[in-house]
Structures are given as structure tokens and as C-alpha cells.
Amino acid sequence: MLIDGAKLRELRQMAGFTLSEFAPTCGISVQYLSQIELGVRQRVSPPVYARICEALKLTGPRQRRTLLKAAA
Numbered sequence: 001m002l003i004d005g006a007k008l009r010e011l012r013q014m015a016g017f018t019l020s021e022f023a024p025t026c027g028i029s030v031q032y033l034s035q036i037e038l039g040v041r042q043r044v045s046p047p048v049y050a051r052i053c054e055a056l057k058l059t060g061p062r063q064r065r066t067l068l069k070a071a072a
Helices: 005-014 019-026 030-038 046-055 061-065
Strands: none
Touching (some): 005 030, 019 046, 046 061
């Protein structure tokens, strides 16, 4: 799944999480989360995407789509 790293960073910060607090909540490393947010890694597996959405309390399909990167 293609994820919008800038949007992820914005939502994480709005939720009051630091990188080091948020990464373990999602079951990923701080380095991996940083790479996603910086756009170094744009693809994440569906399970990782689901955990990120869960941690951000993005429950509905419409809310979850806010993190997806638009196809070019």
C-alpha cells in the first residue's frame, strides 16, 4: 500500500505522539517509521497500515483512506 508520509507525520503529531512513542505502538522500528514519513519508503504492508490506522484511531474506511497516497 502506498502511504502518504507527510500526512502520517501530520496526524501523528496532532495525536501528540513522538516518533519513539508511536513506532512501538505500530509494531515497527523508529527508523522504519521515520523512513515512511520522509518518503524514503512509500510502500507498507496491509498489516502495518492497519496498525498505523488503529494507533491513530482511524476507524472508518474513509478515515483510513486519508493516509493513502494518490496514484500518480
